[in-house]
Amino acid sequence: MKKALIMLLSVMLLFGIGFSLTSCKKKETPAKAAEVSTPAKKFKVAFIYIGLPGDLGWTYEQDQGRKMIDEKLGDKVETTFVENVPEGPDASRIIRQYAQKGYNMIFATSFGYMDPMVEVASEFPNVYFEHCSGYKTSDNMSTYFGRMYQARYLSGIVAGKAIPKGASIGYVAAFPIPEVVRGINAFTIGVRKVNPTAKVKVVWTNTWYDPVKEREAAVALLDSGVKLIAQHQDTTEPQKAAKERGLVSIGYDSDMGKFVGDSVLVSPKWHWGSYFVKTVQNALDGTWKKHSYWGGLKDGVVMLSSFSDKVPQSVRDLVAAEKKKIVDGSWDVFWGPVKGQDGKVIVADGAKMSDGDMLGMNFLVQGVVGTISK
Amino acid sequence: MIALITSILAITLRAGTSLIYATIGEIYTERSGILNLGLEGMMLLGAVSAFATVYYTGSLLLALLVAALTGMILSALHAFLSITMRANQVVSGLSITLFGSGFASFLGQRLGPASNGHYLIGLVGKKFTPFDIPGLSKIPVLGAVFSQDILTYIVFLIIPVAWFYMYKTKNGLNLRAVGESPQTADAMGINIAKTRYIYTILGGTLVALGGAHLSLSYAPGWTDNITGGRGWIVIALVIFSMWNPSRAIWGALLFGGINAIQFRLQATGTTISAPLLNMLPYLVTIIVLVLMTWVETLNKKVGAPAALAVPYMRGEK
Numbered sequence: 001m002k003k004a005l006i007m008l009l010s011v012m013l014l015f016g017i018g019f020s021l022t023s024c025k026k027k028e029t030p031a032k033a034a035e036v037s038t039p040a041k042k043f044k045v046a047f048i049y050i051g052l053p054g055d056l057g058w059t060y061e062q063d064q065g066r067k068m069i070d071e072k073l074g075d076k077v078e079t080t081f082v083e084n085v086p087e088g089p090d091a092s093r094i095i096r097q098y099a100q101k102g103y104n105m106i107f108a109t110s111f112g113y114m115d116p117m118v119e120v121a122s123e124f125p126n127v128y129f130e131h132c133s134g135y136k137t138s139d140n141m142s143t144y145f146g147r148m149y150q151a152r153y154l155s156g157i158v159a160g161k162a163i164p165k166g167a168s169i170g171y172v173a174a175f176p177i178p179e180v181v182r183g184i185n186a187f188t189i190g191v192r193k194v195n196p197t198a199k200v201k202v203v204w205t206n207t208w209y210d211p212v213k214e215r216e217a218a219v220a221l222l223d224s225g226v227k228l229i230a231q232h233q234d235t236t237e238p239q240k241a242a243k244e245r246g247l248v249s250i251g252y253d254s255d256m257g258k259f260v261g262d263s264v265l266v267s268p269k270w271h272w273g274s275y276f277v278k279t280v281q282n283a284l285d286g287t288w289k290k291h292s293y294w295g296g297l298k299d300g301v302v303m304l305s306s307f308s309d310k311v312p313q314s315v316r317d318l319v320a321a322e323k324k325k326i327v328d329g330s331w332d333v334f335w336g337p338v339k340g341q342d343g344k345v346i347v348a349d350g351a352k353m354s355d356g357d358m359l360g361m362n363f364l365v366q367g368v369v370g371t372i373s374k
Numbered sequence: 375m376i377a378l379i380t381s382i383l384a385i386t387l388r389a390g391t392s393l394i395y396a397t398i399g400e401i402y403t404e405r406s407g408i409l410n411l412g413l414e415g416m417m418l419l420g421a422v423s424a425f426a427t428v429y430y431t432g433s434l435l436l437a438l439l440v441a442a443l444t445g446m447i448l449s450a451l452h453a454f455l456s457i458t459m460r461a462n463q464v465v466s467g468l469s470i471t472l473f474g475s476g477f478a479s480f481l482g483q484r485l486g487p488a489s490n491g492h493y494l495i496g497l498v499g500k501k502f503t504p505f506d507i508p509g510l511s512k513i514p515v516l517g518a519v520f521s522q523d524i525l526t527y528i529v530f531l532i533i534p535v536a537w538f539y540m541y542k543t544k545n546g547l548n549l550r551a552v553g554e555s556p557q558t559a560d561a562m563g564i565n566i567a568k569t570r571y572i573y574t575i576l577g578g579t580l581v582a583l584g585g586a587h588l589s590l591s592y593a594p595g596w597t598d599n600i601t602g603g604r605g606w607i608v609i610a611l612v613i614f615s616m617w618n619p620s621r622a623i624w625g626a627l628l629f630g631g632i633n634a635i636q637f638r639l640q641a642t643g644t645t646i647s648a649p650l651l652n653m654l655p656y657l658v659t660i661i662v663l664v665l666m667t668w669v670e671t672l673n674k675k676v677g678a679p680a681a682l683a684v685p686y687m688r689g690e691k
Contacts, residue, residue, distance in 0.1 A: 052598065054483060054493035084479075170641070203640040206649075211597040212588065213633060216385065220637035223381040235597060236496065259496045369643060 087112025156190020170221030399580025411467025414605025415474015449578020
């Protein structure tokens with residue numbers, strides 16, 4: 001009996017540890033990779049996905065971008081993708097496999113593929129590598145990402161107008177990393193531009209993709225009396241939880257209104273297609289160079305989805321006006337004055353925050369309730 | 375404050391429901407001497423089959439039946455391997471989990487309608503909604519207990535029934551005997567293989583229903599890995615409740631409550647380290663285990679079934 005018990009316990013603990021470790025990674029998924037490939041002699045492009053195109057969020061939008069390559073350059077280029085690739089050693093194996101099979105360009109769509117990709121890129125100098133959201137580049141490896149904070153700012157304006165003066169908004173946040181913090185801050189600045197005493201309550205789930213937890217977090221915020229739910233997650237659960245209470249929400253990643261209904265007022269979303277087509281075209285023309293792409297509203301990489309019918313025209317006009325300022329470069333979200341949670345000025349009036357500071361952002365702005373948990 | 379406690383109680387019960395189903399199921403299985411580590415896979419397949427059924431037929435009852443059937447088939451497989459074939463139960467259980475989680479996400483990508491790219495993810499189906507029990511739901515704080523969905527009310531019923539059956543009926547006595555000392559039970563004329571088959575399959579059914587609660591009520595819809603490791607938590611809960619169905623509720627409430635409390639504390643501005651809270655239930659399980667083992671030396675009444683995970687063969691010592 002003791003032996004059985006010890007065995008039971010050790011198995012249980014092992015798996016417990018396994019689960020708590022993998023849940024720290026971006027979008028952990030079972031270690032299986034469904035591969036889809038097609039034979040031909042065109043310029044071949046492969047995509048490495050962290051999840052499934054059916055997640056309706058992150059991977060869905062990357063896949064929409066891939067489809068745009070097919071559509072625009074289909075006569076010269078063919079694409080393929082592999083789903084559910086875990087970050088870590090498995091990733092370098094799969095990336096290498098595509099390079100060996102003669103693929104000319106490989107897109108890796110999650111932060112954790114960075115080091116595996118750097119490793120493989122050094123072995124295949126004639127293959128182009130594109131990595132999403134990282135910071136390491138080499139002669140044949142570039143990074144791409146988007147200024148999502150600009151679209152989040154605009155969605156904040158929509159949110160600020162949708163709640164009573166001085167009310168609270170709930171924000172279900174993934175991990176306390178600069179990307180997420182930047183989003184919370186930009187959103188809050190947008191909210192308080194039109195609703196100066198409103199508050200944004202933040203709850204961290206420490207997950208990218210855990211439907212049950214993300215719903216629980218949203219319900220906890222709703223129970224605390226917030227009037228609207230915004231989020232930085234890869235599921236639609238927080239939006240669904242808000243809808244069940246008869247409240248509105250702001251989506252993310254993709255046009256979540258399509259999946260949840262008109263209670264999702266608007267979604268800041270990714271739109272990779274134009275960038276993908278351009279960089280593939282550059283490779284075809286032989287003009288591709290190492291770059292660190294961080295496109296914004298101007299480039300169309302980040303954008304707002306179409307509005308729900310519940311958003312009045314006056315708000316749409318206001319958003320359009322703000323968007324124009326950002327697109328023509330006359331203003332950006334983190335131009336001073338920007339105040340921290342305690343009211344202290346962090347970016348002085350007239351100053352502009354640098355890209356470097358934005359990429360390492362580790363403070364919350366005035367109006368956010370919550371802390372960056374360590 | 376009262377509102378906060380009420381909401382924590384309500385969400386804790388909702389979160390704990392699937393855990394209680396699975397814990398009671400696994401207690402019955404283990405009491406017969408069979409260790410089933412396939413819970414995670416069975417819960418996932420239960421969840422995906424239930425959701426697919428409700429999406430196409432609109433019948434919640436049918437969805438529960440399909441989930442139960444899924445659980446029966448998988449646990450019958452485990453029973454066949456570990457009882458008839460006398461295979462290593464840990465290996466058999468783990469392979470069911472690995473198979474189940476892979477197959478469930480496969481089904482999630484193939485069972486959906488063509489309009490959604492054959493994905494089940496993101497679809498909306500019918501679901502169990504909480505309803506108030508007139509009168510009782512008006513009680514302050516405790517009223518939260520009477521504002522749940524039907525599956526949670528059934529849990530209130532299952533717990534005492536499961537306890538009564540195990541400790542107060544002849545069948546329950548036979549079940550415990552088989553798990554403690556199959557040789558003795560065999561000598562008394564109890565059919566060991568039959569008993570083990572029955573309770574392994576019964577247990578698997580309850581486990582799959584626990585999975586169905588996730589996709590039909592708690593987080594309605596299907597998403598990959600919807601269980602988020604709950605199958606493993608249940609294995610801890612079985613130990614936590616020392617193989618006694620009446621104690622299953624406390625462990626399930628503890629585990630279910632941790633998340634609810636964690637997010638509510640955050641929403642009120644208090645910050646307790648999330649990893650610390652996530653660790654707590656496992657820590658408590660270890661403490662309980664240590665305490666119980668210590669108590670066991672004084673009082674031989676509690677503990678794991680002596681023949682757990684040991685295949686039985688007549689005439690073998």
